[in-house]
Amino acid sequence: MIIVYVRTWKKKGITYAAVVKSKRVENKVIQEIVTYLGVVSEDQIPYLKAAYAKKKPKLVYKEDISNE
Numbered sequence: 001m002i003i004v005y006v007r008t009w010k011k012k013g014i015t016y017a018a019v020v021k022s023k024r025v026e027n028k029v030i031q032e033i034v035t036y037l038g039v040v041s042e043d044q045i046p047y048l049k050a051a052y053a054k055k056k057p058k059l060v061y062k063e064d065i066s067n068e
Contacts, residue, residue, distance in 0.1 A: 006048045015040050
């Protein structure tokens with residue numbers, strides 16, 4: 001089974017992201033970077049994670065909230 005997800009990390013106050021795939025090989029979990037996304041803002045992280053989520057969440061935009 002192969003799982004693909006977005007991994008984020010901070011280094012010196014800058015947030016980075018990468019698409020990572022995780023698979024099991026001989027009772028060990030191997031993780032490898034599929035693509036490096038580079039520097040991302042805090043606002044972009046939920047959208048990146050939602051794009052690769054198994055169950056796609058409904059994203060609520062600020063405009064949607066103000067119209068209700």
